[in-house]
Amino acid sequence: MDKEYFRSTFHLSPNTTAPIYTQLAEYLKYQIQSGLLKPGDKMLGENDIVEILDISRTTVRLALNRLVEAGLIVRYRGRGSFIAEPKLRRSINYLYNFTENIRLSGAIPSSEINRCEVVSADEEMKEKLKLATVGQKVFVLERLRLADGEPLIIENTFIPYYLCTGIEKTNFSKASLYNVLKTQYGINVSHAEETIEAIIINKKNASILKCKNRMAGYSIERTSYLDSGYICEYTSSVTRGDRCVFKLDLYNSNNTRSGSIDFERKLSIS
Incomplete structure (x- = not known):
């Protein structure tokens, strides 16, 4: 996933009470489960998401933590986050x-x-x-x-x-x-x-x-x-x-x- 694709396809909904991190997590989950993001693909970096959405790093990490807990992504120190193999x-x-x-x-x-x-x-x-x-x-x-x-x-x-x-x-x-x-x-x-x-x-x-x-x-x-x-x-x-x-x-x-x-x-x- 590159910056331009993310910028053009993800939009925060003003008509929902769902927190930003939940909206972001659900968007990324859909990208993975629909096959648009495949096992081994590298996720967009935290800094890039923070910059594009103008939100806090904590919010981004909460969203990514949900994906880690669901077994959808894996994190590697110094390398970033990658789409996990389906379990x-x-x-x-x-x-x-x-x-x-x-x-x-x-x-x-x-x-x-x-x-x-x-x-x-x-x-x-x-x-x-x-x-x-x-x-x-x-x-x-x-x-x-x-x-x-x-x-x-x-x-x-x-x-x-x-x-x-x-x-x-x-x-x-x-x-x-x-x-x-x-x-x-x-x-x-x-x-x-x-x-x-x-x-x-x-x-x-x-x-x-x-x-x-x-x-x-x-x-x-x-x-x-x-x-x-x-x-x-x-x-x-x-x-x-x-x-x-x-x-x-x-x-x-x-x-x-x-x-x-x-x-x-x-x-x-x-």
Whole structure:
């Protein structure tokens, strides 16, 4: 955005009670969300905005702070402000399905399959899936999940093989695992437990995710259950912290909608 474009397109409204910084923030937000300002573009400098509008630096900073809080811009000391890459928003209120939620976000989901096979469970996997004995067959699916070709999640899934015999023949580079489980095997996930932990992404995973080594990220462990109470899936994943936001809706225990808090998760691009 250059000075002339800003000068010709932004006008303070005298017919509103909204503060100047709110009007400025909403204008810049529209420029970003409409695609006129793209990720990586440099914002007009604070001094330039102050000069053009003849307003205080504090007012400009209040407007830019709103954009920072919304994840729309990032600031770099000595360099200025830049349009941020859109982040993934995971609402922790619905059973998470990567394929469906990325499509709803307007992006194209895809997967790179690193492993798709049946193995014998070791002691750790026996415990995770609550299997009867070590050596029981387990389906293993290791994938790199992408949105519009950009790596976002390393996802490793383990399912008791007696629930899904023959599933290893499926092409999961395009197919949704949950859709296959539901339509071909009649498996409907009743509920799931998820643990989300902030981590520093190690060198190996950073290379796979094409992000900086030792970047902040999330480690997510998920255990899914059938109505019967049996475990039908265990998934561990690593997600880039710079492209992911978790959202949790909380309700008062007296709210008629729910007497407790339900935790769910989904992905969408803001």
